[in-house]
Amino acid sequence: MTPLLVVAFLLVAAGATVVVLTREPGRQAVTLSVYGVLLTLLFVLLQAPDVALSQVAVGSAVVPLMVLLAVRKVRGGKR
Amino acid sequence: MSLLPYLVAGWLLLIGCFGVVRSRGLVHTVVCVAVAQSGTYVLLLSIGFQYGASAPVQGAPGPVVDPVMQALTLTDIVVSATVTALLLALVIQIAKRTGTVDPDQLDELRG
Amino acid sequence: MTVDPSCLPPLGIAIPLAGACVLLALAKFAPRVVVDTVAMTTAVVSVAAMALLVAATSSGRVVTWVGGWTPKDGSGVGIVLAADEIGAGFALLACALTACALIYTWRYFDDAEAHVHVLILLFLAGMVGFSLTADLFDLFVFLELMSATAYALTGHKIEEPRSVQGGFTFGVVTSLGAYFSLTGIGILYARTGRLGMPQIGAALDGHGLDPLVLAALVLVLTGLLVKAAIVPFHFWLADAHAVAPTPVCVLFSGVMAPLGLYGVLRVSTTVFGGVLPAASLHGTLVVLGIATAALGATLCLMQRHLKRMLAYSTIAHLGLFLIGLATLTASGVAGAVLYVFGHAGVKGALFLMVGVLLARKGSVDEFDLHCQGRDARLTKWLLPLGALALAGLPPFGTGLGKAISEESSGLTALFVLVSAATGGAVLRASLRIHFGLGPPPQDTDSDTTTGDDEKQEGRFPQRLPATMVVAITVLLTGGLLVGVVPAVADALGAGRSASWTEPGCWPRPCTAPRPRRSAASTWSGRGRASRWGLAQRPPEGRRVANWAITYPSHRGP
Amino acid sequence: MTRSARWIVFWLGAGGVGTLIVLALLRMPSFGGLVHPYRDLAVPAAVGRSSPNIVSSINFDQRALDTLGEETILLGSVVGAATLLRPSKDEQELLDRDEGRVLEATKLLGYLLLPVTLIVGADVVFHGHLTPGGGFQGGVVLATAVHLLYVAGSYRLLRRLRPKSWYQVAEAVAAGAFVVLGLVGLLLTGAFLANVFPHGVLGDLFSAGTVFFLNAAVGAEVTSGVVVLLSAFLAQALSVREVS
Numbered sequence: 001m002t003p004l005l006v007v008a009f010l011l012v013a014a015g016a017t018v019v020v021l022t023r024e025p026g027r028q029a030v031t032l033s034v035y036g037v038l039l040t041l042l043f044v045l046l047q048a049p050d051v052a053l054s055q056v057a058v059g060s061a062v063v064p065l066m067v068l069l070a071v072r073k074v075r076g077g078k079r
Numbered sequence: 080m081s082l083l084p085y086l087v088a089g090w091l092l093l094i095g096c097f098g099v100v101r102s103r104g105l106v107h108t109v110v111c112v113a114v115a116q117s118g119t120y121v122l123l124l125s126i127g128f129q130y131g132a133s134a135p136v137q138g139a140p141g142p143v144v145d146p147v148m149q150a151l152t153l154t155d156i157v158v159s160a161t162v163t164a165l166l167l168a169l170v171i172q173i174a175k176r177t178g179t180v181d182p183d184q185l186d187e188l189r190g
Numbered sequence: 191m192t193v194d195p196s197c198l199p200p201l202g203i204a205i206p207l208a209g210a211c212v213l214l215a216l217a218k219f220a221p222r223v224v225v226d227t228v229a230m231t232t233a234v235v236s237v238a239a240m241a242l243l244v245a246a247t248s249s250g251r252v253v254t255w256v257g258g259w260t261p262k263d264g265s266g267v268g269i270v271l272a273a274d275e276i277g278a279g280f281a282l283l284a285c286a287l288t289a290c291a292l293i294y295t296w297r298y299f300d301d302a303e304a305h306v307h308v309l310i311l312l313f314l315a316g317m318v319g320f321s322l323t324a325d326l327f328d329l330f331v332f333l334e335l336m337s338a339t340a341y342a343l344t345g346h347k348i349e350e351p352r353s354v355q356g357g358f359t360f361g362v363v364t365s366l367g368a369y370f371s372l373t374g375i376g377i378l379y380a381r382t383g384r385l386g387m388p389q390i391g392a393a394l395d396g397h398g399l400d401p402l403v404l405a406a407l408v409l410v411l412t413g414l415l416v417k418a419a420i421v422p423f424h425f426w427l428a429d430a431h432a433v434a435p436t437p438v439c440v441l442f443s444g445v446m447a448p449l450g451l452y453g454v455l456r457v458s459t460t461v462f463g464g465v466l467p468a469a470s471l472h473g474t475l476v477v478l479g480i481a482t483a484a485l486g487a488t489l490c491l492m493q494r495h496l497k498r499m500l501a502y503s504t505i506a507h508l509g510l511f512l513i514g515l516a517t518l519t520a521s522g523v524a525g526a527v528l529y530v531f532g533h534a535g536v537k538g539a540l541f542l543m544v545g546v547l548l549a550r551k552g553s554v555d556e557f558d559l560h561c562q563g564r565d566a567r568l569t570k571w572l573l574p575l576g577a578l579a580l581a582g583l584p585p586f587g588t589g590l591g592k593a594i595s596e597e598s599s600g601l602t603a604l605f606v607l608v609s610a611a612t613g614g615a616v617l618r619a620s621l622r623i624h625f626g627l628g629p630p631p632q633d634t635d636s637d638t639t640t641g642d643d644e645k646q647e648g649r650f651p652q653r654l655p656a657t658m659v660v661a662i663t664v665l666l667t668g669g670l671l672v673g674v675v676p677a678v679a680d681a682l683g684a685g686r687s688a689s690w691t692e693p694g695c696w697p698r699p700c701t702a703p704r705p706r707r708s709a710a711s712t713w714s715g716r717g718r719a720s721r722w723g724l725a726q727r728p729p730e731g732r733r734v735a736n737w738a739i740t741y742p743s744h745r746g747p
Numbered sequence: 748m749t750r751s752a753r754w755i756v757f758w759l760g761a762g763g764v765g766t767l768i769v770l771a772l773l774r775m776p777s778f779g780g781l782v783h784p785y786r787d788l789a790v791p792a793a794v795g796r797s798s799p800n801i802v803s804s805i806n807f808d809q810r811a812l813d814t815l816g817e818e819t820i821l822l823g824s825v826v827g828a829a830t831l832l833r834p835s836k837d838e839q840e841l842l843d844r845d846e847g848r849v850l851e852a853t854k855l856l857g858y859l860l861l862p863v864t865l866i867v868g869a870d871v872v873f874h875g876h877l878t879p880g881g882g883f884q885g886g887v888v889l890a891t892a893v894h895l896l897y898v899a900g901s902y903r904l905l906r907r908l909r910p911k912s913w914y915q916v917a918e919a920v921a922a923g924a925f926v927v928l929g930l931v932g933l934l935l936t937g938a939f940l941a942n943v944f945p946h947g948v949l950g951d952l953f954s955a956g957t958v959f960f961l962n963a964a965v966g967a968e969v970t971s972g973v974v975v976l977l978s979a980f981l982a983q984a985l986s987v988r989e990v991s
Binding site: 088089092095096099105108109112115116118119122123126147148151154155158161162165166168169170172173176177185 | 327331334337338341342345348349350351354355357358361362365366369370372373376377379380385
């Protein structure tokens, strides 16, 4: 196993842990987006360009955006 | 070392579940569900990987990595995004109706 | 004109899908009556297609390779759909219940354009696909399709806190379950390099149960057992089924939850049948079934919220179905499936009657409604009848199914107690509401969920719309017919159990002794061919041969 | 379920499942190995149908039913989320709010990126059978492009360019097209979703038969679906307010 792959796998594992441990939902949207990029890098290394494209579009843009909008609405509801 | 990919996949799945149980806010719960699902992407792609093989595009010479697993992962990603959207929509309505997103304060949430 | 039966399974998926697309395109412009007509037509055409399919399965399994990727030289890349009596029966049940739910819906929703109809039709496509697929990854896709549309339908009444919360719990729990299933599917792919269920089964056959296969089994079954609300995954069901719109409850309790059990049966026989010691699987599933049945029945008796009561009765019955299926014998399985069909009709009718009560009286609380139903002409007589049917009264399908499965499982006392308890709970509520039985109950227990803050559904009509009466009658009659028409039991194989134990039939008999293969045997599926009946049953040769898969020669042990 | 009960269930379950998974993983074929039987069948099958992007061939030809299911999940979720996020009886969509002030640089960037993203998105969709990407990825990019207008601070302009109900109709038509293409296969060859169109020359734009058309249908469906989805979320976050 190449060192690059090892690093990528460990980064993904660490990224996921950080996302789960981030309590504040607004900040979690940011960590989730970074985690999406880490996954994308891993997928590129795993020779999966199609999947990487999907992941970068969905995992680090659309889903975090929806999370942000939901957080905003949820906070607004509390006012 | 060759077990690392699978262990990472298992870790993602379990840490996601851990986050769901630990969660004190429903938006956080939804994100943790998405993290749990990302474990399945890593697992599927790792299973399909082959050293020295190229991406399954353009009829490259030599072996390619398993395209079937990549196709399944694509489907999986779509499922993840859509399920996240639906759950977030429900969270927005819960917040509106009850004024809270803390699972401990919601009497109807027994899971 | 004769229809080639192999085009029916994909049509079962395509018809509701096409109907949903048409409806969604028309949603903004079409008047309500057009929407209802299109939805109803789609459901009726689906029922017809699936009825044809059921008829075709009587002469053997109908196998379809989607996209025309029929295996060449025994190995192929495509997705296979396989319909046998049970799978096609479940697909037909899903279509028929959807038709009934849509009849009831005719005068029911008034605010939300056509979106509920679209979701119900997409849900139907998911259920039909789940019943017919023989590809493990497709099983996951259709499981997710059923789940995604189901969350949206559960939370549809967005003004009610309980409704959206029930939908959310349902969503989180079943999604996580499905991801465990997908992990198991991935592990199986890593071992066998296959996705078709019979192909994986052939590759696993005779290699013993190592931890990898065991883990895959547990993981795949987890998602399905969550869907079927089997203990310890039962808690979401009552929260979700009690709050969904009434017509949707019919589908949830009648066919969606039992489909989870059908998935368990299909996976554990087709995929793991060759490696799993039948006794240990049987033991585990029976224990789970007993716990589920006992817990569901107890909680059912304690409810005063009528829809929750029915939901817990569904949990109890799911436990009983699991016990029947776990026998893995011809009669046990047939009995359980018959029980599922009878239960679907009866439970559906009960849910709709509670829906009528809710529409007329504005409550689904047993205490609240005490003596309130004296003037209700329809439910006064039909609700007690439904309660008796739920308890397993003989002429109904529930009675026959219960009789067959209790006989083959040997747990007669449990079956009688559990079904009597659920029927008794509904009967108690019905007598209190319609005949004022007993003194007006006092509110003492503050812990139980009451049903008086439930919002009224529908238009609150002065006269009960004929469509609602028709839907209830059709469902109740259906539950009765399943029991009295011998052809139904026959088609399920209860009457000709001999054919079930023949090799080549599906589900594979797990009672027959299985020759153990030495560990040194290769990973080829050749030994499997005889067990699939290729050698013994030439008349069915073409169809069965489609299943036979040879493996690339480089595959090592 | 109380919090402590939840934890007990979690640790018991995680312990059991974790042990089982680790035991299973020890027996997995080693990472990066040579044995991939399904691939050995799928790659020649894809090349035989003039589809250089093998993943697309699997998604839209060999295992097209998976993709049909996947797109149906997308359709159901979009309809479901839009239904769940509809303004309830005590709410109204207020149109007069325009959100915040945006830096000129951000605005410019947004307007500049818009055409670029649209072109990239379309390219990804239409070369899906040739290069990495396809209907889904391109569709998401296209939908995101439309929403760059929001980044540029012009929510009102976005609303005008984005009549939600028409996108919903477009989504329904695109999803319907997938089903119709499948039924065409059934009519012509007796197999649902069969690849019936001429396969063309490997590497041409119009090659790989039905794959090209299914790709385009999915691209249209995903674009309109994601637009509907994001617009429902945007509306909730920005303009749906309770009427008191």
